[in-house]
Amino acid sequence: xxxxxxxxxxxxxxxxxxxxxxxxxxxxxxxxxxxxxxxxxxxxxxxxxxxxxxxxxxxxxxxxxxxxxxxxxxxxxxxxxxxxxxxxxxxxxxxxxxxxxxxxxxxxxxxxxxxxxxxxxxxxxxxxxxxxxxxxxxxxxxxxxxxxxxxxxxxxxxxxxxxxxxxxxxxxxxxxxxxxxxxxxxxxxxxxxxxxxxxxxxxxxxxxxxxxxxxxxxxxxxxxxxxxxxxxxxxxxxxxxxxxxxxxxxxxxxxxxxxxxxxxxxxxxxxxxxxxxxxxxxxxxxxxxxxxxxxxxxxxxxxxxxxxxxxxxxxxxxxxxxxxxxxx
Amino acid sequence: xxxxxxxxxxxxxxxxxxxxxxxxxxxxxxxxxxxxxxxxxxxxxxxxxxxxxxxxxxxxxxxxxxxxxxxxxxxxxxxxxxxxxxxxxxxxxxxxxxxxxxxxxxxxxxxxxxxxxxxxxxxxxxxxxxxxxxxxxxxxxxxxxxxxxxxxxxxxxxxxxxxxxxxxxxxxxxxxxxxxxxxxxxxxxxxxxxxxxxxxxxxxxxxxxxxxxxxxxxxxxxxxxxxxxxxxxxxxxxxxxxxxxxxxxxxxxxxxxxxxxxxxxxxxxxxxxxxxxxxxxxxxxxxxxxxxxxxxxxxxxxxxxxxxxxxxxxxxxxxxxxxxxxxx
Numbered sequence: 001x002x003x004x005x006x007x008x009x010x011x012x013x014x015x016x017x018x019x020x021x022x023x024x025x026x027x028x029x030x031x032x033x034x035x036x037x038x039x040x041x042x043x044x045x046x047x048x049x050x051x052x053x054x055x056x057x058x059x060x061x062x063x064x065x066x067x068x069x070x071x072x073x074x075x076x077x078x079x080x081x082x083x084x085x086x087x088x089x090x091x092x093x094x095x096x097x098x099x100x101x102x103x104x105x106x107x108x109x110x111x112x113x114x115x116x117x118x119x120x121x122x123x124x125x126x127x128x129x130x131x132x133x134x135x136x137x138x139x140x141x142x143x144x145x146x147x148x149x150x151x152x153x154x155x156x157x158x159x160x161x162x163x164x165x166x167x168x169x170x171x172x173x174x175x176x177x178x179x180x181x182x183x184x185x186x187x188x189x190x191x192x193x194x195x196x197x198x199x200x201x202x203x204x205x206x207x208x209x210x211x212x213x214x215x216x217x218x219x220x221x222x223x224x225x226x227x228x229x230x231x232x233x234x235x236x237x238x239x240x241x242x243x244x245x246x247x248x249x250x251x252x253x254x255x256x257x258x259x260x261x262x263x264x265x266x267x268x269x270x271x272x273x274x275x276x277x278x279x280x281x282x283x284x285x286x287x288x289x290x291x292x293x294x295x296x297x298x299x300x301x302x303x304x305x306x307x308x309x310x311x312x313x314x315x316x317x318x319x320x321x322x323x324x325x326x327x328x
Numbered sequence: 329x330x331x332x333x334x335x336x337x338x339x340x341x342x343x344x345x346x347x348x349x350x351x352x353x354x355x356x357x358x359x360x361x362x363x364x365x366x367x368x369x370x371x372x373x374x375x376x377x378x379x380x381x382x383x384x385x386x387x388x389x390x391x392x393x394x395x396x397x398x399x400x401x402x403x404x405x406x407x408x409x410x411x412x413x414x415x416x417x418x419x420x421x422x423x424x425x426x427x428x429x430x431x432x433x434x435x436x437x438x439x440x441x442x443x444x445x446x447x448x449x450x451x452x453x454x455x456x457x458x459x460x461x462x463x464x465x466x467x468x469x470x471x472x473x474x475x476x477x478x479x480x481x482x483x484x485x486x487x488x489x490x491x492x493x494x495x496x497x498x499x500x501x502x503x504x505x506x507x508x509x510x511x512x513x514x515x516x517x518x519x520x521x522x523x524x525x526x527x528x529x530x531x532x533x534x535x536x537x538x539x540x541x542x543x544x545x546x547x548x549x550x551x552x553x554x555x556x557x558x559x560x561x562x563x564x565x566x567x568x569x570x571x572x573x574x575x576x577x578x579x580x581x582x583x584x585x586x587x588x589x590x591x592x593x594x595x596x597x598x599x600x601x602x603x604x605x606x607x608x609x610x611x612x613x614x615x616x617x618x619x620x621x622x623x624x625x626x627x628x629x630x631x632x633x634x635x636x637x638x639x640x641x642x643x644x645x646x647x648x649x650x651x652x653x654x655x656x
Contacts, residue, residue, distance in 0.1 A: 176550075177541075177545045177550075178544060178545050178548040178549060178550050178552065178553050179536070179541040179544045179545050179548075181550055181553045181554075182532060182535055182536060182544070182548075182553045182557070183532075183536060185532065185553065185554070185557055186528075186529060186532035186533070186536065189525055189528050189529055189532070190518070190529060192525065193525070197517055197520065200514075200517050201514060201517055201518065201529075204510060204511075204513065204514035204517070205514070207510055208507070208510060208511060208514065208536075208537070209536070213505075213507040213603075213604050213607045214607075216506060216507045216510070217505045217506050217507050217607055217609055220506040220507075220510075221506060222504075222505075222506050222509055224506060225506050225509045225510045225513060226509075226513070229510070229513055275541075276541050279541045279542075279545055281545055
């Protein structure tokens with residue numbers, strides 16, 4: 001009897017956990033934007049992992065990278081991963097215009113390029129609405145994000161300095177460096193082309209800059225290059241140029257100095273020395289400015305160094321999240 | 329009287345030297361191509377610097393880089409420069425499809441994309457014709473080239489192993505690495521579209537990859553990025569997409585192993601560690617293969633390291649050219 005109860009408990013627990021990890025949506029109504037515009041009937045996608053403890057003190061917010069979804073964040077959540085969901089209640093949130101949360105590709109009232117230009121400040125606002133009004137969470141243990149998720153993390157700590165105890169922007173930036181602006185300008189130019197050409201160019205920019213030439217040449221043959229490009233050119237599934245355009249515009253407009261007051265969170269900033277997508281200068285300067293600890297990954301995987309050095313990164317994040325600074 | 333003679337001598341000498349440095353052309357007739365095609369009425373542009381000595385033993389051949397002209401090579405020729413023209417007779421040669429030698433932009437019989445696809449093997453052939461049939465030079469002291477000029481230099485030493493005593497391919501490649509192929513594939517894709525967009529993307533690729541992100545961020549402000557792109561978009565002068573397309577195709581097809589026999593020249597190979605246009609792998613391998621001396625420039629100017637470390641490079645080239653290996 002005892003044994004069968006446990007089986008039932010296990011099944012129930014599995015059902016609860018599995019359900020929690022599923023895609024959920026919150027309708028937060030019209031979202032007023034910094035530029036005066038409005039995202040009508042704004043919907044924010046999210047998934048939760050782990051269990052909220054009784055005093056709601058174990059929440060970790062985890063926004064998506066550019067073009068990414070909370071589905072793709074799953075691989076970074078769990079025991080031994082970037083964020084351990086056995087001790088934390090992780091709220092992974094789909095950034096605006098990622099094709100899951102309100103986006104040019106899915107907005108009924110503001111479809112395609114009628115979807116307004118917004119900022120990462122607005123993206124953070126949509127997440128703050130989700131957390132405070134829908135999930136009734138008014139303070140979190142940490143905000144952690146990778147790449148554009150790191151940019152949102154920088155925005156979080158200046159927009160809502162009292163909202164989190166800790167923050168870890170990973171290969172993100174508080175304001176794009178000239179090189180990054182050039183890169184995204186070129187990508188916007190490429191996205192204007194006809195779909196096949198746009199797909200091929202978009203793919204090529206990713207391949208050329210996400211890692212380093214050394215890493216690319218180690219992984220690819222000369223034949224791979226042409227096969228990969230041909231595949232990208234003909235891959236019609238799920239490439240929403242308009243969604244990407246609006247996210248790129250949001251990244252290019254980012255400048256957290258505009259909202260800058262006293263940063264209250266304990267912050268660890270992670271950069272990659274040979275990152276050719278989010279070059280490490282501005283985040284490094286910001287670390288100095290606020291006296292944050294800087295972790296400088298120096299391998300040749302570039303922007304993807306977070307994968308190549310995942311063990312080192314995961315250990316550093318775990319340790320930082322476990323440290324109780326109130327002791328000091 | 330003596331003084332006035334010297335003045336006249338000086339003026340004459342100046343006139344001769346000035347004339348020699350001027351753009352000259354050689355008509356080499358129909359050039360049969362490796363792929364079976366023909367460049368009709370092929371014309372090869374060149375300039376000479378310095379004086380040919382009595383036994384014709386001081387000739388240095390200096391082909392152009394991609395998109396470059398012999399006009400642009402002037403800055404690398406002279407006392408204290410890459411090639412000293414006080415001791416050498418420098419024959420700078422315009423590579424096919426550079427807009428000076430026969431090219432899509434200037435061919436009367438084969439204009440625009442009716443200009444045939446050719447290889448760097450054919451480009452070297454056009455230079456061999458110029459040297460042997462027009463200038464009556466059947467052996468040279470050295471072939472030296474930068475970037476695509478370095479690729480031609482690799483092709484020279486395998487196509488005509490007895491033709492030169494020495495060779496110095498600088499940031500060139502005997503066969504493009506996967507990364508380089510991807511980069512040029514993307515550029516070909518970018519060149520296909522409307523001229524304004526093609527110009528902007530072509531400019532962006534150059535800016536993103538000619539140096540390194542570190543170097544770019546040091547030189548440029550965020551405002552520069554948009555001003556530069558706007559200028560490129562509207563710069564209508566002298567951007568011949570068709571000329572570039574044919575040169576890019578020639579670079580992508582390069583594979584000197586196809587013609588590889590015994591290399592007889594003394595070779596010094598120069599690469600740049602953080603070169604993101606001509607990645608250094610294949611040239612480095614080739615140096616090992618033939619036992620050539622390798623000079624590895626490791627600054628953060630990338631492909632333009634040859635400018636940033638010009639003093640070191642010029643000294644190394646001068647010393648190599650001055651060494652008489654027959655003594656040993």
